[in-house]
Amino acid sequence: LHGPRWLVIPGIVFVGLVVVYAMLNTIAAFATRRALDRMHGIEGTFQRVNVSLWPPGYDVYRLKLVEKPVTPQKLKAPLAYADRVEMRWSWGQLFHRHKIRSVKLVGAKFRMPVERGKAAGEHPLNLARALQAVPTAALAQLSFVDSEVLVIDEKMKGHPTLWLHHLNGSLENLATRPERMGGRPAMLTLRGAVQRSGELTVFLTTDPFDRGLTFACSAELRNLELSDLYQFTKAEKLAMPRGSIDVFVSLASRRGKLRGTVKPFLKNVTVEAAGNAGLGDKIKAALADTAVQILSDRVPGRNAVATEVAIHGDLSHVNKEVFPAIVTVLRNAFVEGIAESLTRATPPKHARAG
């Protein structure tokens, strides 16, 4: 070495850092593979990972989660898939507050089977305990862009699907310790499409550390063509009338005690004569189930096609399958509302004809 001696040590450190950085992706890929291997009942694969130092981040490309045992059919329709998962930290928060700044899912696809007999369980969900079981961490934002969810109703004949797509949204302020929440709830905002025609907006807040399930939620589904629900009625050989529907949902659960309202509004509905008398009741009989017991009180509507279904329910015994349970509650309320509205929309003359 002919240069000044003081350059040697920084030079070695620099070369060392370059070598470590070059190996970071390999190390991260190894760690990711190990973490996926530890998952129970699920096999995870990915194409590659990429680590960045400024801002500190970690991207996983083409992540796929498949239910075990893996079959070619399951590989084609994995439980979860994402074109890209981006995780970002900030150096300060990483060292002092254990806070992941953000996780972003791009082009994510989820399959969500709502299975028969899985809505209730022996061990009620304790969200606070589940969160506190994992190391201290806080997620400022989990966002998803251009994603989709396929809810498959395995309780019904033919397993009809509800397709939520073009989803953009974020879940914010989720922590594994109550003091990291800053006195504010976790908040989910979401916008997307339902089936081919419906436009969906959801706002949900939850206090994961309250005893029992505490959340409040409102959802607006606009301009859903009734023909888009054909899958749900074809098994029962029911013809849906033409028209569209707007649905407003408002739900709040305090420590598992659920209350709320579903308000459907039928628009430009053409009700066929004679044969469809009692269609509302037929649809209700075909679609509604009692996996989660809800008591629906019909509040007299102000006009022929608007109705309001009040929901009271008990989610305090729901196990970890909480999402399917809530989907079931919403679905039943939706069915109740649409059936009630259709019953009201049927002209009395036709009812007599049937």
Place this chain on the structure above:
Amino acid sequence: MRWLVLLVFAGLASCHAHEAVSPAEESPPSPLRINSPRPVATTPEGLIKPGGIAKMQRALREKGLDAPQTDKLDEQTKSALLDFQKREKLPATGLPDYVTVRKLGLDPNDIFTRHKASR
């Protein structure tokens, strides 16, 4: 003649009975709020402090977006929020959230209610 007009109207009304049109009172259910240690609400308005929406509208206007001065989360405000979120490459929902509020240059603690003594 009057009977003829009434008859025509009755005929039109009976045709109309086959088509149920959208009701006049198409509005979401009343908002609900639960005062848990981290208060939750069914709508963003239920969590926003008085004057908070006006602050967001002012910030949106300062960013060159078409937001009204209503202090209400109306369709025009939601549309301005949606445009801002798209421009900033945030999840485009048209609803206020903590990250959007920060990107608007506001402190979420000035906009959203919170329990100071959280467990």
